[in-house]
Amino acid sequence: xxxxxxxSLSYTYPGSDEPALIDVSLELRQGEYMxxxxxxxxxxxxxxRCLNGLLPPPPGSVSVxxxxxxxxxxxxxxxxxxxxxxxxxxxxIVASVVExxxxxxxxxxxxxxxEMLLRVPAALLAVDLLEERSRSPRFLSAGQQQRLAVAGVLxxxxxxxxxxxxxxxxxPVGRHDVLSLMDDLVSDGVAxxxxxxxxxxxxxxxxxxxxxxxxxxFLGSPSELFAREDLRSLRLARPRSYTAAIALGLPPLxxxxxxxLGLRATSDDTESTRHDRPSMPRQSLQPxxxxxxxxxxxxxxxxxxxxxxxxxxxxxxxxxxxxxxxPSGSLVALVGxxxxxxxSLLQLLDGLALPDEGRVVSFGxxxxxxxVDLRQLRMRAPLAIQRPESAIFESYVGDExxxxxxxxxxxxxxxxxxxxxAMDTAGLPFSEYRDASTRTLSGGxxxxxxxxxxxxxxxxxxxxxxxxxxxxxxxxxxxxxMIQAFAGSHDVGADNNKRVRTVIxxxxxxxxxxxxxxxxxxxxxxxxxxGPPTAVFGTLWxxxxxxxxxxxxxxxxxxxxxxxx
Numbered sequence: 001x002x003x004x005x006x007x008s009l010s011y012t013y014p015g016s017d018e019p020a021l022i023d024v025s026l027e028l029r030q031g032e033y034m035x036x037x038x039x040x041x042x043x044x045x046x047x048x049r050c051l052n053g054l055l056p057p058p059p060g061s062v063s064v065x066x067x068x069x070x071x072x073x074x075x076x077x078x079x080x081x082x083x084x085x086x087x088x089x090x091x092x093i094v095a096s097v098v099e100x101x102x103x104x105x106x107x108x109x110x111x112x113x114x115e116m117l118l119r120v121p122a123a124l125l126a127v128d129l130l131e132e133r134s135r136s137p138r139f140l141s142a143g144q145q146q147r148l149a150v151a152g153v154l155x156x157x158x159x160x161x162x163x164x165x166x167x168x169x170x171x172p173v174g175r176h177d178v179l180s181l182m183d184d185l186v187s188d189g190v191a192x193x194x195x196x197x198x199x200x201x202x203x204x205x206x207x208x209x210x211x212x213x214x215x216x217x218f219l220g221s222p223s224e225l226f227a228r229e230d231l232r233s234l235r236l237a238r239p240r241s242y243t244a245a246i247a248l249g250l251p252p253l254x255x256x257x258x259x260x261l262g263l264r265a266t267s268d269d270t271e272s273t274r275h276d277r278p279s280m281p282r283q284s285l286q287p288x289x290x291x292x293x294x295x296x297x298x299x300x301x302x303x304x305x306x307x308x309x310x311x312x313x314x315x316x317x318x319x320x321x322x323x324x325x326x327p328s329g330s331l332v333a334l335v336g337x338x339x340x341x342x343x344s345l346l347q348l349l350d351g352l353a354l355p356d357e358g359r360v361v362s363f364g365x366x367x368x369x370x371x372v373d374l375r376q377l378r379m380r381a382p383l384a385i386q387r388p389e390s391a392i393f394e395s396y397v398g399d400e401x402x403x404x405x406x407x408x409x410x411x412x413x414x415x416x417x418x419x420x421x422a423m424d425t426a427g428l429p430f431s432e433y434r435d436a437s438t439r440t441l442s443g444g445x446x447x448x449x450x451x452x453x454x455x456x457x458x459x460x461x462x463x464x465x466x467x468x469x470x471x472x473x474x475x476x477x478x479x480x481x482m483i484q485a486f487a488g489s490h491d492v493g494a495d496n497n498k499r500v501r502t503v504i505x506x507x508x509x510x511x512x513x514x515x516x517x518x519x520x521x522x523x524x525x526x527x528x529x530x531g532p533p534t535a536v537f538g539t540l541w542x543x544x545x546x547x548x549x550x551x552x553x554x555x556x557x558x559x560x561x562x563x564x565x
Contacts, residue, residue, distance in 0.1 A: 003160055003191050004028035004051060004082070005063040011050055013440060020046040022214040030159070031189045033182065035202045035222075038211035039235035039472045040444030044195045045087060047211065048162040051193075052082045065159060080109065082160040087168070087195075087443045087470060088389060089149040098140070098148060099124065099133040105156045123155040126181060128174065139308055139316060143170045143338025143508075150178060161185060162193040165443065167201065168469045169386070171338045171508050172548040179204065197444075197472050199226075199239045203255040210234060223254050235474035240511070240551040248559075258551050262558020297361075298381075298461055298502045299326040299349050304358035305525075306344060318344035319355070320525035326504060326518075331487040333513035334506040336522035337546040342506035343386060345522070346463045349504065350381045363460075379408065381461035386469075388450030389443070397423070397441070397449060398434035404457045418456050426452035427478050443470045451479065462486060464505035468512065480512060487517075510537070514550040521545055 004027070011021040021043045028034055036044050050057040053069030060068065065081035068074040083105075086092050095101035102120045111119070124130040127147035132140065137148055146169045153161055163182065167175045179201065182192050194205060202208055203222045210218035210225065212234055218225055225231075226238045237243075238252075241261055245252040248265050306319045319341045326332055326349075334342040347353035348360050351367040351374040363380060365372045382404070385391055394400040398419060405418045420430040426448045433445075441449060447470055454462065467483065468476040487503040505516075513519050519536040521529040529540045537553045 001030055002027040002063075003030045003065055004193075006047075006051075007061055007063075009047070009050060009057055009061040011046055011055060011057060013046075015437075016440060020214055021050070021211075024211070024214075024216045026209055026216065026219055028160070028191050028193065030191055031186055033186045033192045033194070033204070033206045035205035035208045036193060036195045036211065037197065037199075037202055037208060037236060038217075040448075040470075040475055041442040042211040043214040044211055045164055045442065046214075048084060048164055048193060048195060051162060052079045052084055054084070081158060082162060083153040083156055083158040084162045085149050085153050085164060085166040087165040088387060089145040089169075090387070090390070092149050092152065093137045093145060096136055096138075097133075098129060098135050098137055101137055101148060102152045102155050105152055109156060119155045119157075123151040126154055126177075127151045128177065135316075136314060139314060141339040141343065143174060146170055147174060147178070147338075150181070154181070158190070160191040160193065162195070164195045165197070165470050166194075167196065167198070169338075169466065169508070171336070171340075171546065172510065173546045174338055175508070197470065197476070199237050199473060200241075200255075203239045203242070210236070226252070226254070232474065235472045237473035237477075244551065244555055258554035259558050262555055265559045296328045296500075297325045298328045298330075298363065299504075300324075300361040301348070302359045302361070304348065304355045304360055306348060306353060306355050306357075310356060317525055319348065322358075322525070322527055324520065324527055324530060326502070328502050329488050329500040330518055331484060331503045331516045332505070332518045332520060333516035334504065334520050334522060335508070335510065335513050335547055338508075340522040340546075341525040342522050343465050344525075346383055346465055346504065346506060349461075350378050350383050350463055352378070352383060379404070379457055380459055381463055382454035382457050382459050383463040384450045384454050384465060384467060386465040389446045392438050392446060392449065394438060396434070397428065397436045397438055398430070400438055400449060401452045401456045404453060408457065418458065422452040422456035425455055425482055427475055428452055444472060444475060447471060448475070448479070460500070461502045461504065464503065466507060467505055468507070468509070480515065484515065508547075510548055510550045511552075514552070521547070 006024055006026050009021055009024045010019055012019040024047065038044050046055060049055040050062055051064055053075030057070050059070040062069055064078040067077040069078040093101055095104055099120050102123050103116055106116045106119060121130060124133055127150050129144065129147050129151060137145060140148065146166060150166060167178050170178060182194060185192055196202060205222060208222055208225050209216060217234060226242055231237060241256040242252040245261055250264055301322050301324050304319055304322045308316045308318055334345060336342055344353060348355060349362060354368055360367045362377055365377065392400055394403060401419045401422050402415060405415055410418055423430040423433060428448050451467060468479055471479060483503050486501055507513055514533045516533065519533050520527060521536060523545055528545060529536050531540065537549050541549060
């Protein structure tokens with residue numbers, strides 16, 4: 001029996017000439033798990049917002065639990081049936097205390113107080129936030145805020161839960177927990193709609209709906225989707241295990257683990273043929289760049305500690321006695337659990353935050369020195385923050401990207417050229433998006449806009465906080481290629497002088513971290529491991545860090561002589 005029904009749904013945003021959804025029809029059964037995928041701007045978030053009336057659909061085009069969310073009364077009833085976890089958790093966090101925020105929805109539903117006292121801690125425990133129950137949400141990390149948003153929905157016990165990129169800002173362990181929660185919901189008869197760009201997550205679903213420029217391009221099983229040859233044209237990809245199986249000459253299976261694939265790869269092998277199996281590519285082990293002669297440091301931290309709201313009851317240690325050197329010309333990945341201090345470290349590097357103890361030396365300048373021009377430092381090493389939508393203030397995309405270089409003194413053709421370069425590089429073609437309204441961009445395109453806005457400064461260093469979160473697979477690949485090309489030495493100008501550029505990026509994707517030259521593992525504000533990926537994910541690996549190893553590393557260990565580690 002269908003709990004959600006969509007019939008020929010079309011939707012156009014006020015003031016827009018282009019429809020966001022065009023003639024979309026689908027059914028969701030009670031207890032079904034459906035993934036919704038597609039390129040950035042394909043209409044995924046618009047679709048789920050039409051389901052509970054946040055965007056009023058045309059009358060008769062949507063039914064949720066038998067209610068039509070196009071009208072006021074039907075909208076109220078539909079929202080009791082279907083709850084939505086937003087892509088940006090700040091959009092649904094309303095209270096000043098964590099446990100009060102979880103209780104907010106229950107109060108609106110008229111849930112008795114005694115039952116609320118049971119539901120709230122249970123929901124917080126399910127997302128590993130029970131210890132934060134009395135804190136202010138504004139002092140939670142982005143990933144913790146996403147967990148809080150999930151907890152608020154779980155507490156209301158709806159019949160349908162729609163997750164709109166709800167795992168994009170969460171660390172691997174937390175992501176696994178949220179995905180397990182989705183499985184538990186389905187087991188309890190709750191229908192789950194999961195909007196995601198992660199193809200490994202898509203493989204978990206029972207059915208998949210693909211949107212392409214607002215139209216329904218595919219509706220079927222994950223195995224049917226991944227067997228298609230036109231995935232690249234839809235800006236999609238295949239899961240890691242699927243592509244690895246093909247590379248190993250094996251039939252691909254949906255949602256297969258590295259250990260299971262490794263067992264299949266070796267089950268019929270003799271010892272001699274096992275060595276002939278192709279392995280997944282990994283970087284060769286290289287010496288730490290900062291230890292090589294002639295390599296300068298872009299940033300050096302000496303026994304740095306920093307706390308938020310120091311001296312208050314809500315004081316929180318973000319960085320604890322941290323010492324490290326970040327070499328010029330390198331690509332460094334910061335990894336660690338949500339709240340481990342990655343974002344705080346990035347803010348320290350460009351002087352947006354100052355240490356309480358110790359010294360941060362950026363380009364040879366002590367950030368606590370009052371004679372240092374922090375504005376110029378931030379021009380040389382701008383930070384693309386984790387939630388780009390919160391930093392966008394211009395009405396039009398071109399104006400947003402031009403803001404920085406204008407402050408550098410650029411104007412006329414030189415300014416236009418710089419803006420064009422930045423937008424084209426970030427995947428927002430200048431000719432198409434220069435006059436686009438910033439508020440109408442999808443979450444993924446806002447992330448590209450944030451990147452274009454710092455590229456337009458022509459910086460020496462890119463500081464990137466989760467730069468590929470909420471991007472479709474094709475856009476993610478394009479941005480990663482740009483990041484890799486940016487780092488290193490480059491010939492500049494007619495005199496071919498070398499210019500050294502550096503990238504420091506935080507990421508929850510260990511696959512992305514494995515592409516870096518150096519990986520720094522943060523835990524509880526401390527640096528617990530630092531070196532090349534082959535060392536961090538190999539000899540130094542420690543499961544207690546609360547992150548996962550890249551799939552290729554797990555698979556190589558599984559197919560190596562002696563079996564999995």
